[in-house]
Amino acid sequence: MRIYKANILFTPSPEQFQVVEYGYIAVDADGIIEGVYATLPTRLQGEPLTDFGDSLLIPAMNDMHVHAPQYRNMGLAMDMELLPWLNTYTFPEEAKYSNTEYAERMYSRFVHDLWLHGTIRASVFATIHPAATQILAQLFTEAGLGALIGLVGMNRNCPDTLLNRTEEALRDTEDLCDSLQENKQVKAIVTPRFVPACTADMLQAFGELAQRCHLPVQSHLSENRSEIAWVRELEPESTCYGDAYNRYGLFGQTPTLMAHCCYTEGEELELMQRNHVMVVHCPTSNCNLGS
Numbered sequence: 001m002r003i004y005k006a007n008i009l010f011t012p013s014p015e016q017f018q019v020v021e022y023g024y025i026a027v028d029a030d031g032i033i034e035g036v037y038a039t040l041p042t043r044l045q046g047e048p049l050t051d052f053g054d055s056l057l058i059p060a061m062n063d064m065h066v067h068a069p070q071y072r073n074m075g076l077a078m079d080m081e082l083l084p085w086l087n088t089y090t091f092p093e094e095a096k097y098s099n100t101e102y103a104e105r106m107y108s109r110f111v112h113d114l115w116l117h118g119t120i121r122a123s124v125f126a127t128i129h130p131a132a133t134q135i136l137a138q139l140f141t142e143a144g145l146g147a148l149i150g151l152v153g154m155n156r157n158c159p160d161t162l163l164n165r166t167e168e169a170l171r172d173t174e175d176l177c178d179s180l181q182e183n184k185q186v187k188a189i190v191t192p193r194f195v196p197a198c199t200a201d202m203l204q205a206f207g208e209l210a211q212r213c214h215l216p217v218q219s220h221l222s223e224n225r226s227e228i229a230w231v232r233e234l235e236p237e238s239t240c241y242g243d244a245y246n247r248y249g250l251f252g253q254t255p256t257l258m259a260h261c262c263y264t265e266g267e268e269l270e271l272m273q274r275n276h277v278m279v280v281h282c283p284t285s286n287c288n289l290g291s
Contacts, residue, residue: 006051007055114145141183
């Protein structure tokens with residue numbers, strides 16, 4: 001157990017916000033907060049204590065949707081819509097992560113910047129590359145940060161350098177999950193990029209994997225009108241974009257994060273509510289990308 005003393009901003013629940021002046025936080029050996037106290041209990045008074053004086057101790061940030069390989073592209077081409085932006089900037093950059101030296105260099109900077117800005121938990125998209133994704137998981141572990149990390153599945157409508165077959169994507173995701181089995185901080189998350197980049201067999205395989213191994217799911221939903229129209233063409237049997245995930249077991253059957261959701265409404269919104277799918281709105285991205 002370690003004790004930290006400071007002026008503490010404390011949120012014991014989403015409805016409560018407390019200030020504990022010159023209070024104490026007790027943290028156990030696993031990094032779990034045991035309690036927040038205005039006066040240190042007698043049973044804890046012999047534990048190691050770090051006194052931060054007048055400093056402010058605040059809850060850390062949690063980033064629920066971030067693309068680690070897009071770190072180098074921050075601020076580029078905000079006048080473009082989603083699909084041209086992916087093809088012009090995102091996909092060429094992600095292809096570079098087949099080089100593990102490049103991956104380690106850029107991922108090291110990414111993880112350091114998360115830490116620097118007080119983000120200690122994140123749900124992360126990596127790339128299709130298993131070796132680079134293992135490097136990212138190791139960097140999070142070494143930094144003492146927590147993450148759900150997804151090895152991205154894409155087997156259509158992307159450059160050949162980023163295509164992975166359904167069997168490969170499934171095997172690589174299972175391998176990532178197995179390698180992180182004993183890791184208390186970093187775990188795997190099933191990550192089909194989005195419906196336009198995944199065939200029905202890939203979506204089905206990912207849905208079955210998520211339910212078989214009790215893994216969470218992350219993807220994108222209704223970010224752009226052109227994207228929504230494309231999904232309607234690719235998945236004509238689905239009643240809405242969200243239903244295209246739901247039909248394959250990727251929409252709340254296990255804990256699910258859907259990013260953006262700019263144009264989610266009606267039936268799709270009701271389906272999200274019914275399945276307890278979590279919206280990750282990403283307001284900065286939504287406002288800046290020319291969609």
